[in-house]
Amino acid sequence: MSTEKPVPRSGFDWIGYNLKITQHRLRQRLDAELARLGITAPQNAVLLAVAGNPRISNAELARAAFVTPQTMQGILVNLERGGLIVRSPHPGHGRVIMTELTTAGHKAAADGAKAADAVERQMLSTLSAQEARLLCELLKRCAAALDEEPSDRRPVIK
Numbered sequence: 001m002s003t004e005k006p007v008p009r010s011g012f013d014w015i016g017y018n019l020k021i022t023q024h025r026l027r028q029r030l031d032a033e034l035a036r037l038g039i040t041a042p043q044n045a046v047l048l049a050v051a052g053n054p055r056i057s058n059a060e061l062a063r064a065a066f067v068t069p070q071t072m073q074g075i076l077v078n079l080e081r082g083g084l085i086v087r088s089p090h091p092g093h094g095r096v097i098m099t100e101l102t103t104a105g106h107k108a109a110a111d112g113a114k115a116a117d118a119v120e121r122q123m124l125s126t127l128s129a130q131e132a133r134l135l136c137e138l139l140k141r142c143a144a145a146l147d148e149e150p151s152d153r154r155p156v157i158k
Helices: 015-035 041-052 059-066 071-082 103-123 129-147
Strands: 084-087 097-101
Touching: 015 041, 015 103, 041 059, 041 071, 041 084, 041 097, 041 103, 059 071, 071 084, 097 103
Parallel strands: none
Antiparallel strands: 084 097
16 A cells, blocks of 8 residues: 555646636637527527437437436427427327427527637637647547546456
8 A cells, every 4th residue: 555645736737627627718708609699508509409400309409418308398498489499299209399490590500600619719729720630639539538437447357
């Protein structure tokens, strides 16, 4: 057993901390830009997901927006009340509810995508194109590594 005491790390040299700070500032900036359009970041995620797939399930929408299924239901109700989506039963599957964008919803999705792109461009403005691609690839690899079971918890096969 080691007698070494752990050395406390400051946030400045901890990748997880810096990633969280960046994510927090990105979300603040995105929220501010989307507020000018009258939508929230989760609503924007839903509009973009529905634009790409009108038969997307509520569970898939919740995952796309990083919210619970219960929260998603409230988001959908608000988007419907705001005239950005319409929901109707699927003609062939009685339990499936289709969600489609209205004309206003298509405009909000396009405007939200532009706002998100502008915020991302600002975030990456001090990086070269090559550095931005590398950052994206490294973040994907980090996320994938966290999806794996830690090696110290994997069952030992004998």
